[in-house]
Amino acid sequence: GIQVEQSPPDLILQEGANSTLRCNFSDSVNNLQWFHQNPWGQLINLFYIPSGTKQNGRLSATTVATERYSLLYISSSQTTDSGVYFCAGGYSTLTFGKGTMLLVSP
Amino acid sequence: DTGVSQNPRHKITKRGQNVTFRCDPISEHNRLYWYRQTLGQGPEFLTYFQNEAQLEKSRLLSDRFSAERPKGSFSTLEIQRTEQGDSAMYLCASSSTVRDTQYFGPGTRLTVL
Numbered sequence A: 001g002i003q004v005e006q007s008p009p010d011l012i013l014q015e016g017a018n019s020t021l022r023c024n025f026s027d028s029v030n031n032l033q034w035f036h037q038n039p040w041g042q043l044i045n046l047f048y049i050p051s052g053t054k055q056n057g058r059l060s061a062t063t064v065a066t067e068r069y070s071l072l073y074i075s076s077s078q079t080t081d082s083g084v085y086f087c088a089g090g091y092s093t094l095t096f097g098k099g100t101m102l103l104v105s106p
Numbered sequence B: 001d002t003g004v005s006q007n008p009r010h011k012i013t014k015r016g017q018n019v020t021f022r023c024d025p026i027s028e029h030n031r032l033y034w035y036r037q038t039l040g041q042g043p044e045f046l047t048y049f050q051n052e053a054q055l056e057k058s059r060l061l062s063d064r065f066s067a068e069r070p071k072g073s074f075s076t077l078e079i080q081r082t083e084q085g086d087s088a089m090y091l092c093a094s095s096s097t098v099r100d101t102q103y104f105g106p107g108t109r110l111t112v113l
Helices: none
Strands: A004-007 A010-014 A019-025 A031-037 A043-048 A052-056 A059-064 A069-074 A083-090 A094-096 A100-105 B005-007 B010-013 B019-024 B031-037 B044-050 B053-057 B065-068 B075-079 B088-095 B108-112
Touching: A004 A083, A010 A019, A019 A031, A019 A083, A019 A100, A031 A069, A043 A052, A043 A059, A069 A083, A094 B044, B005 B088, B010 B019, B019 B088, B019 B108, B031 B075, B044 B065, B075 B088
Parallel strands: A010 A100, B010 B108
Antiparallel strands: A004 A019, A019 A069, A031 A043, A031 A083, A052 A059, A059 A069, A083 A094, A083 A100, B005 B019, B019 B075, B031 B044, B031 B088, B044 B053, B065 B075, B088 B108
């Protein structure tokens, strides 16, 4: 099956800093999504992005499908951005990475 | 759009007992997925339905696990003869074939004693 590797595994930022999270796939996918799991465990869909670039407020994502990776950018981070960020990819079903745990301190 | 709901939110059971969880997807979504998540890991795919048809099951899914989606609406996940290794968060998600963005419910946390 598809392997999903996320980096870095952990990230600590001060409020206001920017960050880039990366996701590598072992094989091509036609479905790629980014999620944020908040401290209460709720998974929130951030982007559906099998290719190209999308932006939503302070978040943006870029997927280079031909090179099997995706990037999530967080700008001007806030304490509410803390949590675990997952990327997931596949075809009819999604394989998740192990996530990047982000802590934003005031 | 009331979101994906799951019940119960928490379940504590003794080893060997059967448990059943329910998921109500977003009403216009025809796809429904079950995942399992353990501490420090990402969600792991278990099975998915399109309408009432179960289209795929993980090879890791023990035959003690069964899922149904009668009439293509809500779904149930049953675990028979629970084991301590079944302790996890069970997550449900739904999407539509038009736009395959998956929306997750709050999960059911299972503890097997």
